[in-house]
Amino acid sequence: MKIIIYTGPMCSFCVRAKDLLKKKGLEFEELFLGDSPDLMEEMIARTGGKRTVPQIFIGDTHIGGFDELYDKDKSGELDEILG
DSSP states (O other), X not given: OOEEEEEOTTOHHHHHHHHHHHHTTOOOEEEEXXXXXXXXXXXXXXXXXXXXXXXXXXXXXXXXXXXXXHHHHHHTHHHXXXX
């Protein structure tokens, strides 16, 4: 399942989210908002208006930011989503 994470500059939560995904042995595509202003608009549209980073998607499922990712990992829900 494809994992996409929108990240931004100087974002410690982005680093933590990527570290958690790497620790689980998961590959992901990082879309760095500093590379293109269009990425911010894309992220806002996909998240229903959220402007903070990171924003994480697994397949078509919007996970949210680092806190949501962490909570889903601790509860076991992340493993269920990953199948």
